[in-house]
Amino acid sequence: MNEVPRAIFLVVIFLEMTSARNEKDITLSCPAHRPCTTALASYNPIPLKCEEKSENALISWQYLDVFQPHAQAVTFMQSNGSAPHNNWGASKALDLMSRSKLVSGDLQILSPRVQDTGVYTCLDGEKYLAYYEIDFQDAGHIYISHASLGQSVQPQTMVDLGEEGTVKVFTVWTDWQPCDRCRTLGERKKVGFCYAEVIKDSTQPDLVYEGPTPCGLLRSTSRQIPLNHTPELRIEMCNEPCNTTASVGERILSVVLDSYHTYLHADVSLKCPTSSIYRPVYWEHGNKSFTRLQQLTKTMSYVLDNTTGGGSLYIPILNKSDAGIYKCYVDRVLTGIFHVIIPDTQNTAVRQPYTATESVIIAISMLLFSLMLLSIIQVCRKISMRVVH
Structure with missing residues (x-):
């Protein structure tokens, strides 16, 4: 740029x-x-609530990387401002801490990334107050379609997993957002996220083995889940006589x-x-x-x-x-x-003429310089004549 x-x-x-x-x-x-399992868009800030906190609670937030088979939960934010300890996963904890903040014990992740997918828990001391399984899906490769152009959304797909069964990959949509402007033609959008569910027998699609799960979380246990189904943004025209x-x-x-x-x-x-x-x-x-x-x-x-x-x-x-x-x-x-x-x-800027005072100063300076120069020349001539004699 x-x-x-x-x-x-x-x-x-x-x-x-x-x-x-x-x-x-x-x-x-x-x-x-209850535990919350959901998909969210990367690079977009999101708050995670920690409900029913006591007045003087020592709140801490932990993160568990679901893609590491032997990973342990690491503390990356605490209400007393303590930094993560130098233990396993400390670099990840420090990275998360640099992109997050606590507001009254609630966690705000300011710039989540795909690699931040995992389990987030809020604790008051040793008491668990909130539990989130979050799949941060790549908003940098979001699929966009506009209804006014007749563009279609991503189709549902079926993938054969062999003995594990069949996986159905599809989009789960948020509600439509309000029209972006009032009393004139505008646009509204809704966001869709990749979800998948494993079916034991493809001939019986209602026989679900594992219910709808965000693709990234399901991929942590089954790497055969396809990567080509991305989050979506659906747009359509709107006109609302709304009042802000x-x-x-x-x-x-x-x-x-x-x-x-x-x-x-x-x-x-x-x-x-x-x-x-x-x-x-x-x-x-x-x-x-x-x-x-x-x-x-x-x-x-x-x-x-x-x-x-x-x-x-x-x-x-x-x-x-x-x-x-x-x-x-x-x-x-x-x-x-x-x-x-x-x-x-x-x-280009034009130089303004000198004022009367500036002109007098410049003239005197030039006169003094000339007199000094003449004096130097005369001294040089006298020295030269003495050398000759």
């Missing part, structure tokens, strides 16, 4: 409000007081403003604060707005990223018309304002 280092002219973030809104909008479909519920205070306090000083024909990438694949987001530039449909039909040069479902806007090979104000909206609330500035290299 050829982007020149940016200059931030104002950042105003209300952290408690943003954190609470993230937790409210991104929730896991898990049974209460954000207060005036929230609109002001949660907006981030950023200034990008760059060059003509450079590239710029803008990241919308608090955006993720689980939340509706859209971008505007002046009176223009951008849709995934425009990108898929190649009717715009800008690129909405796939990993976060449009949370980043990439502007390649900047033209003069690309300069100006860009706005992004998350949950239909203005969240970021970015000023892309391209300096005009055609106009």
Whole structure:
């Protein structure tokens, strides 16, 4: 990327409000007081709740790598701020800790990766309060389809495992998110994740040997599960006469403003604060707005990223018309304002004439320099004449 280092002219973030809104909008479909098994998208932040904590609880979070047959659970976060001990798996624990934070005992993984797939447990001392089996699926290779283009989703597949039976691989979908904008044509999306179930006898598809399980978790016990079925993003057009519920205070306090000083024909990438694949987001530039449909039909040069479902806007090979104000909206609330500035290299600055005072000083300086130079010449001549005589 050829982007020149940016200059931030104002950042105003209300952290408690943003954190609470993230937790409210991104929730896991898990049974209460029972182990939770689910699939999530990599590179998108996610909170894991630790319910029923006591007031002065010493909360710790542990991680177990399901792909290591003899792995042990390692502690990587503690409410007292202690770092992981130098034991087996400490490097993994430190890596997880660098990408996570605790908020009132709840765990927020800020940038999960595919290799973070495994078991997460929350403990109060030695008492287990929460248990999650999570498959972080690769959002970097997400499959995107748009209903308005007649594009189909990934088909269900059957894979023969020999004596183990047959595995059925399919997509499990989240609910449709709200339309990304109001009172005008917009888009909405839903996220799908790869799941699989093992059937003992392919002639009796209802005879399930192992129920629906996220593909990554099932692959930890059966490496024959195919890798070609990826997470999905399904998009369709929408038009909702909705009303945003954000207060005036929230609109002001949660907006981030950023200034990008760059060059003509450079590239710029803008990241919308608090955006993720689980939340509706859209971008505007002046009176223009951008849709995934425009990108898929190649009717715009800008690129909405796939990993976060449009949370980043990439502007390649900047033209003069690309300069100006860009706005992004998350949950239909203005969240970021970015000023892309391209300096005009055609106009060179004209030197302003000297003031009267500056002119006098320059004239005196030149006179003194001339007198000094004449004095040096005269001294040199006298010395030369003495040498001759």
